[in-house]
Amino acid sequence: MPRVDWPKILTALAPKLSGANYNTWLKPARVIEDRFEEVVIAVPTDYAKHWLENHLLAQIKERVGEQLGGQTAVKIIVKRPEPSLKKPADLPLLQTEAKKAKPKRPNPFNPKYTFENFIVGNNNRLAFAAAKVVADKPGEAYNPLFIYGGVGLGKTHLIQAVGNEVHAHNPTKNLIYTSCETFASEFINSLQTKTIGEFKRKYRSVDLFLIDDIQFLSGKEGTQEEFFHTFNILHQTNKQIVITSDRVPKDIPNLEERLSSRFNWGMIADIQTPNFETRLAILQAKAQDSGLIVGGEILEYIANQITSNVRELEGCLTKLATAAKVENEEINIPFVSRTLKDLLQTGGTNLTAKKVVSSVAAYFELEMSDLLGKKRIKELVYPRHLIMYLLRERLGQTFPQIGETLGGKDHTTIIYGVGKIAKNIKTNDEIEKHLKDIERLLY
Ligand code: ADP
Ligand code: MG
Numbered sequence: 001m002p003r004v005d006w007p008k009i010l011t012a013l014a015p016k017l018s019g020a021n022y023n024t025w026l027k028p029a030r031v032i033e034d035r036f037e038e039v040v041i042a043v044p045t046d047y048a049k050h051w052l053e054n055h056l057l058a059q060i061k062e063r064v065g066e067q068l069g070g071q072t073a074v075k076i077i078v079k080r081p082e083p084s085l086k087k088p089a090d091l092p093l094l095q096t097e098a099k100k101a102k103p104k105r106p107n108p109f110n111p112k113y114t115f116e117n118f119i120v121g122n123n124n125r126l127a128f129a130a131a132k133v134v135a136d137k138p139g140e141a142y143n144p145l146f147i148y149g150g151v152g153l154g155k156t157h158l159i160q161a162v163g164n165e166v167h168a169h170n171p172t173k174n175l176i177y178t179s180c181e182t183f184a185s186e187f188i189n190s191l192q193t194k195t196i197g198e199f200k201r202k203y204r205s206v207d208l209f210l211i212d213d214i215q216f217l218s219g220k221e222g223t224q225e226e227f228f229h230t231f232n233i234l235h236q237t238n239k240q241i242v243i244t245s246d247r248v249p250k251d252i253p254n255l256e257e258r259l260s261s262r263f264n265w266g267m268i269a270d271i272q273t274p275n276f277e278t279r280l281a282i283l284q285a286k287a288q289d290s291g292l293i294v295g296g297e298i299l300e301y302i303a304n305q306i307t308s309n310v311r312e313l314e315g316c317l318t319k320l321a322t323a324a325k326v327e328n329e330e331i332n333i334p335f336v337s338r339t340l341k342d343l344l345q346t347g348g349t350n351l352t353a354k355k356v357v358s359s360v361a362a363y364f365e366l367e368m369s370d371l372l373g374k375k376r377i378k379e380l381v382y383p384r385h386l387i388m389y390l391l392r393e394r395l396g397q398t399f400p401q402i403g404e405t406l407g408g409k410d411h412t413t414i415i416y417g418v419g420k421i422a423k424n425i426k427t428n429d430e431i432e433k434h435l436k437d438i439e440r441l442l443y
Helices: 006-016 019-026 046-055 056-067 088-100 126-137 155-169 182-191 196-203 221-236 257-263 276-289 296-305 310-327 333-339 341-345 354-363 368-372 378-395 399-405 411-424 430-442
Strands: 030-035 038-043 073-078 145-149 175-179 208-212 240-245 267-273
Touching: 006 019, 006 056, 006 155, 019 088, 038 046, 038 056, 046 056, 046 073, 046 126, 046 310, 088 126, 088 411, 126 145, 145 155, 155 175, 155 240, 175 182, 175 430, 182 196, 182 208, 182 221, 196 221, 221 240, 221 257, 221 310, 221 378, 257 368, 276 296, 276 310, 296 310, 296 333, 310 341, 341 368, 341 399, 354 368, 354 378, 354 430, 378 399, 378 411, 378 430, 399 411
Parallel strands: 038 073, 145 240, 145 267, 175 208, 208 240
Antiparallel strands: 030 038
């Protein structure tokens, strides 16, 4: 007789989490041991363990304590899911297939996009971890994996990295990467040329299906229908599906509900804009890869200016490399600012301190002058801390610079404020939500 009422605990904790967090982290957790002194909860991955321990363990302990009395320890362990058994009917087929030595297939993925050269920061840690799990054990952990995030933040890189990794270990498997637009136009073509049979065979026989930019299914009813069947067949036979999108499923307009609900079956992972340190790390890695020799201060300068898009960061380096070669000049700040003038001023991606303050003010419906002034009111404290944090993370400002922006505050006050947000963000989903909402205003 189990003594812990685990479903009850799930129900109690669910409202405290976002739907995606609940589905990804809490829902797969199972009680596997329920003894007098210890309750053991199993989760499918190291990362899920890590996440639950950091975010929910205390609350789970509290609930278990309420049910069983305070002394019971709660432990989270990793137990990978058993590979699903093939249906007996499939066995003869599998055996004959195994006898024929399968030919290796050429690698269809872009060799530029690997896990090794993907720089991991707080903005993409979850998506990276999930992509790795899926590449290690296709079809076993999360299916589908749905990665979403803004333009130029590494979605295509990650999904292709999954492909490269799976191909390296299973070169005989049929792995397909396609953009959603290609999928749609192939489908329409196949209708026109009466080759729909071939189209279906192609996509329904894949072992790993990577589909990029699924938001383009929006409004395409016929393609949605076809994709729906493809998805079902692959999912039922435990073929891994990885999907990227520029937004969460429910925000894709004119997408059938049966599809968007399926996209929520596995794991949903986001990629946010990288912070200053991560931008700098990306620039360092890319500069090194391309043999471009530039000083740290140049990279910092670029990381300070381009704040929302990794593709643009790369663009800057490429342009610099070419210009330096052509003009045969030393790469210093004046040269950089001259060469990159267009890139640094386009797209409204230039984030300024003022923009940060005005966005926070708008978000909390406060006056900018109050936020920057000397009033010591409780309501202003938290928004000011957020400003400090954003100036540090997004603009890479120094503590004294931030102090100055905020109307002459001492740098120790700033260190305290930034630290406070950085510390609490790990345990407080609300802060994370505020920051995400504000960032939407920033860019
Ligand atoms: P998206 O598909 O999200 O629009 P991409 O995957 O095409 O973005 O990324 C744009 C460029 O930025 C690519 O060249 C990619 O290699 C690079 N990039 C993005 N994120 C990272 C990262 N974390 N580390 C290294 N390179 C990255
Ligand atoms: Mg892309």
